[in-house]
Amino acid sequence: MKQLITFVKKEFWHVLRDRRTLLILFGMPIVQVLLFGFALSTEVKNTKIGVLDQDKTQSSIELISKINANQYFDVDKSLTSIDQAEDAFKGGKIKMILVIPQQFSENLIVGKKTQIQLITDGTDINLANQIYNFMSNILMDYYGQKTLQQASGVQPEIRMLYNPQLKGAPNFVPGVMALILLIICVLMTAIAIVREKESGTMEILLVSPMKPSTIILAKAIPYFILSMIILISILILSVTLLDLPIQGSLFLLLFVSIIFIITNLLIGIIISIVTNTQQVAMLISLVGTMLPTLMLSGFMFPVENMPVPLQVIGNLIPAKWYYEIVKNVMIKGTGIEVIWKQIVVLFGMMAILFVIAVKKFKIRLE
Template identity: 80%
Template sequence: MKQLFTFVRKEFLHVLRDKRTLLVLFGMPVVQILLFGFALSTEVKNTKIGILDQDGSQRSVELVAKINANQYFDLDENLKSIQEAENTFKSGRIKMIVVIPSGFSENLINGKKTQIQLISDATDLNLANQIYSFMSNITMDFYNQQTLQPHVGIQPEIRMLYNPQLKGAPNFVPGVMALVLLIICVLMTAIAIVREKETGTMEVLLVSPMKPYVIILAKAIPYFILSVIILISILVLSVSVLDLPIKGNVFLLFGISIIFIITNLLIGIVISILTDTQQTAMLISLIGTMLPTLMLSGFMFPVENMPVPLQIAGNIIPAKWYYEIVKNIMIKGTGLEVIWKQVAVLLGMMAVLFVIAVKKFRIRLE
């Protein structure tokens, strides 16, 4: 045990002396959390729009004021004609034009069918659909408030559970947690062990009195501790900066995160055993783990929209299951009774990777 602590201390000193590694380890989580939480947010906020009011009545002015007062839109242009609206669209200054036709107020007073034209810039289809949905809700709410006759028919009531403000952070934070922990555990661990093999010092360590598995364990422990520290920092940033409270059990989230960290460390150890150069280990880590996590885990793209073969392939990615777990605990506030299947899958992956690591370790290093 004393030898293990000595070797772990040596590895910590090695990591702490490498300023570039420290910058990656502690700078990357902060940058990604802030980047995904703010710059890459999918929220509709302060979107510039134009208004072409052909009615000019008191009620049309009230509608414009209601739209302008909403946090989702920022009135940038009061347009005078269709030609001016078209030119404004081409300039790219606005993303939508709301056309209020003549007779708008009269139809509204008489309870007749009242149409408002919403023209969106569909070069960004997702944004156009979001803007249209928000604007439709605003205009429908205005109509229900202003009409003097009861609205006949079914009026749906829209409720957004768990994320009523439609913020981007609840979607990105769980994915960033999975991605950051994956990179640190897999990439850093694989490179750290392969570096010893590449420089020839691994053979020297293996002929020392220390058991080979102790050497591998000592290599992994520093990155385990650093991953835990980074996990805590991500959670603190999420709560304090992105205003994303953890609705579920924090200790449950922390415990499952430990399982995910160990699973990724085992992936890094397996990669390090199967490779002989840092470049190979880096390529396998990035292409074999990072890209599938981004593409197939549901973090960036909905899994349901993918072809069935890709959905099946995504099931072998630990980050997919961890992403689902984090969303359930942090956003929905669910407990183990809901996520036990995902936890069981992670535990199974950890056990399988441990067996593979032990067997391959004996074949390649003993």
């Protein structure tokens, strides 16, 4: 035990003396959380639109005022003809044109359906779809209120569960947590062990009184502790800066995160065993773990929309299950009765990787 503690202290001092490693470990989580939270937000805010009001009645003015009053859209141009729409789009200042037809107010009073035309800039299809969805919700809210008020005086209430303000943070924070912990645990662990091979000190360590397994464990412990510190830092940033409280059990979230961190550490150890240079270890870590996590874990694209073969591959990625758990616990506030299957799968992956790491380690190093 004394030898293990001594070696862990040595590894800690090695990490603390390396300023570049410290910058990656602590700078990257802060930058990514702030970047996704403020610069790369998927929310629609203050989008400039044009309006062609062919009705020019009190109802159409109320609708325009309702649209202009929210935080999502700003009415930048009032058009007089449909021919001005193309010129307005070419200027690049507006992203949508709302066309209110004639007899809009009259049709609304008698309960007839009135088609309001939404013209969007399709050069950015993702942004166009987001703008369309936000505007559709506003129009449905307006139509529902007007129609039901005239019929029975009832006003509908529209609620968006778990994210009523349609913020971007609930979408990306769980994914950023999975991605950062993956990079730190896998990449840093793999490089730390391979560095010993490249410098020739691994052979010296292996002939020392310490067991090889103790050496590997001592290499992994510092990154486990650092990963827990970084995890807590991300949660603090999310709660304080992004106004994203933890709805569920913090203890459950930390428990699952420990399983995920150990799983990633084992992946890093396996990569370090099968590689001999830092460049190869880094390439395998980034291409073999980070890219699949980004593309197939559900963080960027819905897993349900992928072809079946890609869904099968996605199920083999630990981050996919961790991402689902974090969303349920942190955003929805669910307990272990909902996520126990994901925990079992993640724990099973950890056990399988542990067996593989032990067997590969014996073959390569003993």
